[in-house]
Amino acid sequence: MNVTIKDIARLAGVSYSTVSKALNDSPLVKPDTKRRIAELAEQLGYQPNFAAKSLVSRRSKTVGIVLPSLERVALSALVGRINGELAERGYDVILSTLSPQPAAALFQRLRMDGIVVFEDIPPEGRHDSAVTTDIPVLSIGVSHMSGSRFALVDAKRKEAIKEAVRYLTSLGHSHIAYVGDNRGSDNKQQEKVTGFLEGAFEYGLSPVSAEVLDSGGNTWKHGFEAGRALLQRERLPSAVITGAFDLTAGFLRAVQDGGLDVPANLSLIGYDNVPQLAELDVPVTAVGVPLRQYGRVIAATLVDIMASDAPIRRTVMLDACIEERASCSKR
Amino acid sequence: MNVTIKDIARLAGVSYSTVSKALNDSPLVKPDTKRRIAELAEQLGYQPNFAAKSLVSRRSKTVGIVLPSLERVALSALVGRINGELAERGYDVILSTLSPQPAAALFQRLRMDGIVVFEDIPPEGRHDSAVTTDIPVLSIGVSHMSGSRFALVDAKRKEAIKEAVRYLTSLGHSHIAYVGDNRGSDNKQQEKVTGFLEGAFEYGLSPVSAEVLDSGGNTWKHGFEAGRALLQRERLPSAVITGAFDLTAGFLRAVQDGGLDVPANLSLIGYDNVPQLAELDVPVTAVGVPLRQYGRVIAATLVDIMASDAPIRRTVMLDACIEERASCSKR
DNA sequence: CTGAAAGCGCTTACAG
DNA sequence: CTGAAAGCGCTTACAG
Numbered sequence: 001m002n003v004t005i006k007d008i009a010r011l012a013g014v015s016y017s018t019v020s021k022a023l024n025d026s027p028l029v030k031p032d033t034k035r036r037i038a039e040l041a042e043q044l045g046y047q048p049n050f051a052a053k054s055l056v057s058r059r060s061k062t063v064g065i066v067l068p069s070l071e072r073v074a075l076s077a078l079v080g081r082i083n084g085e086l087a088e089r090g091y092d093v094i095l096s097t098l099s100p101q102p103a104a105a106l107f108q109r110l111r112m113d114g115i116v117v118f119e120d121i122p123p124e125g126r127h128d129s130a131v132t133t134d135i136p137v138l139s140i141g142v143s144h145m146s147g148s149r150f151a152l153v154d155a156k157r158k159e160a161i162k163e164a165v166r167y168l169t170s171l172g173h174s175h176i177a178y179v180g181d182n183r184g185s186d187n188k189q190q191e192k193v194t195g196f197l198e199g200a201f202e203y204g205l206s207p208v209s210a211e212v213l214d215s216g217g218n219t220w221k222h223g224f225e226a227g228r229a230l231l232q233r234e235r236l237p238s239a240v241i242t243g244a245f246d247l248t249a250g251f252l253r254a255v256q257d258g259g260l261d262v263p264a265n266l267s268l269i270g271y272d273n274v275p276q277l278a279e280l281d282v283p284v285t286a287v288g289v290p291l292r293q294y295g296r297v298i299a300a301t302l303v304d305i306m307a308s309d310a311p312i313r314r315t316v317m318l319d320a321c322i323e324e325r326a327s328c329s330k331r
Numbered sequence: 332m333n334v335t336i337k338d339i340a341r342l343a344g345v346s347y348s349t350v351s352k353a354l355n356d357s358p359l360v361k362p363d364t365k366r367r368i369a370e371l372a373e374q375l376g377y378q379p380n381f382a383a384k385s386l387v388s389r390r391s392k393t394v395g396i397v398l399p400s401l402e403r404v405a406l407s408a409l410v411g412r413i414n415g416e417l418a419e420r421g422y423d424v425i426l427s428t429l430s431p432q433p434a435a436a437l438f439q440r441l442r443m444d445g446i447v448v449f450e451d452i453p454p455e456g457r458h459d460s461a462v463t464t465d466i467p468v469l470s471i472g473v474s475h476m477s478g479s480r481f482a483l484v485d486a487k488r489k490e491a492i493k494e495a496v497r498y499l500t501s502l503g504h505s506h507i508a509y510v511g512d513n514r515g516s517d518n519k520q521q522e523k524v525t526g527f528l529e530g531a532f533e534y535g536l537s538p539v540s541a542e543v544l545d546s547g548g549n550t551w552k553h554g555f556e557a558g559r560a561l562l563q564r565e566r567l568p569s570a571v572i573t574g575a576f577d578l579t580a581g582f583l584r585a586v587q588d589g590g591l592d593v594p595a596n597l598s599l600i601g602y603d604n605v606p607q608l609a610e611l612d613v614p615v616t617a618v619g620v621p622l623r624q625y626g627r628v629i630a631a632t633l634v635d636i637m638a639s640d641a642p643i644r645r646t647v648m649l650d651a652c653i654e655e656r657a658s659c660s661k662r
Numbered sequence: 663c664t665g666a667a668a669g670c671g672c673t674t675a676c677a678g
Numbered sequence: 679c680t681g682a683a684a685g686c687g688c689t690t691a692c693a694g
Contacts, residue, residue: 002671015681017672017674017680017681017683018680018681020672020674021680030679049672051383051391052382052673053672054382056685083428092437094426097407097410097411098414106425109379111382221551224555335686336688337687349663351687351688351689351690352689359663360663361664379688382688386672386687387669387687387688
């Protein structure tokens with residue numbers, strides 16, 4: 001049998017409602033009594049009963065995160081940050097890898113106060129397959145058109161890549177390639193390509209000096225292969241923008257293996273502003289929403305929509321910024 | 332306000348305790364009444380209150396899984412299977428990526444009926460940092476020396492690799508290399524190396540014809556590099572055993588790029604018996620515990636230790652088997 | 663087969 | 679500041 005507030009009350013010689021208030025740090029309880037009760041609770045190893053608490057308070061102080069799969073570095077790091085940010089705000093976090101709708105149903109059953117949905121590919125066509133639930137939903141990157149308390153946090157990918165072009169041209173580069181998934185199935189990838197082309201135009205690159213290389217995917221392997229493909233060229237760009245973290249890592253390895261020095265022979269800037277870029281053979285300059293900020297905004301936005309009882313719909317677009325490291329040099 | 336059994340009771344013209352029994356399919360309720368109530372519940376979109384249910388029943392019918400990180404294919408696939416298996420047994424699954432102790436504390440607070448712990452590296456030295464909790468714990472691969480209801484499910488890695496050696500020698504191979512993480516920090520990796528050496532001895536390979544190649548890690552990249560390193564050799568083995576899924580994939584790519592044909596020039600067998608091996612450029616023969624079986628045993632064992640109220644300690648070692656595909660040929 | 667009652671462990675007006 | 683009481687939404691003996 002577990003320790004309950006009644007046990008504590010008996011030992012402290014007060015009523016159990018006083019114990020409840022004391023443990024919740026109510027101003028209605030004398031500091032002295034509070035201290036005494038806190039000590040007793042500690043001693044007895046009291047653990048509040050989550051079920052009872054959320055039954056009566058109608059809140060669980062816990063949020064659920066829906067993940068498409070468990071396989072991406074950047075996502076994994078972001079989830080870690082969100083976990084930390086929400087902990088600071090008094091929330092626990094649990095995850096599910098079910099698909100969004102079943103996961104949302106589960107989280108609703110478990111009485112989560114809110115849910116965060118990550119999903120790469122929006123449900124094809126059928127928008128009725130989107131998440132429908134009564135609890136507040138925060139989508140990252142893809143709109144799920146949900147209930148009445150709903151928000152979307154996303155990165156300005158197009159601007160980010162454009163910014164990378166600006167940065168590279170400002171260093172004197174006039175022949176730049178973008179390496180990324182350009183298969184066209186995913187909007188988010190297309191945005192980046194568009195950003196590259198707009199940037200190339202805006203910052204005065206000639207059409208032949210702004211190349212888009214389709215990597216066919218966003219993994220290390222795709223990056224590596226794209227790097228090797230690039231090496232076949234007779235005329236190389238002086239700078240490359242890679243569209244995702246793993247891609248960047250694989251690409252870097254390939255060009256280094258091919259005998260190029262980064263940044264002496266080739267400048268490189270990678271999308272996805274994650275600290276892991278600093279750990280590569282050459283610390284790679286990043287463009288994108290800084291991970292810390294991403295995590296902080298996600299947590300803050302979610303807490304916000306959970307707090308409101310009125311319907312809310314909000315969209316937050318995050319600006320990218322450049323994190324300079326050692327992979328770019330002047331031309 | 333949500334629908335409760337009282338609402339249903341009112342509309343059905345019965346008491347709410349009858350509704351409760353009906354919804355739980357109690358034999359004490361007339362089939363007719365049951366049906367009527369079920370329909371009504373359906374209609375009203377009734378969702379039982381998880382908090383109330385677990386408060387009174389002292390069980391949540393939910394289990395928590397602790398994962399070290401979110402980055403491994405084989406792990407991700409296994410979690411998916413466990414999810415499915417437990418669903419069939421009436422349990423929901425949630426995940427946490429906190430480190431084992433905080434995760435266990437969270438799951439205990441959330442009143443999970445049991446937890447599964449995956450962890451690669453056992454807590455260094457200090458065994459007091461292991462998971463301590465009152466609820467049943469099932470560890471995968473690493474013992475966490477927990478409470479009174481505790482189980483360990485693990486794979487017979489050594490036997491698995493040995494079996495791979497047997498298989499290859501039976502095909503006529505007499506020069507075999509094992510490629511794997513041999514840095515020595517991780518017991519599980521060492522077991523595989525030992526299995527290889529024992530197998531080599533037992534199946535009569537000469538010492539120079541049984542090579543251990545340290546890949547320095549278990550990722551695609553490590554596999555790729557190990558593959559390229561192998562190609563530098565003047566005398567190649569006729570068969571290779573790779574120690575982990577991603578490693579296998581990277582290795583295969585490297586040797587193919589180097590102009591070797593698998594299996595014509597080189598036979599390959601990969602540890603980690605996951606279906607993804609069938610999706611590689613060459614469908615790769617696997618050795619290891621079949622994913623389906625792994626998932627089934629984990630789910631069944633967990634349900635078992637959750638059901639018992641007496642202390643239980645159990646260890647289940649799973650046998651590996653070979654899944655033949657197209658990557659091995661006779662010599 | 664059905665219903666009234668107690669109780670799971672807590673929070674929160676309300677009265678003192 | 680403290681306590682008695684009601685109630686959150688359910689399950690489960692117990693009595694009919």
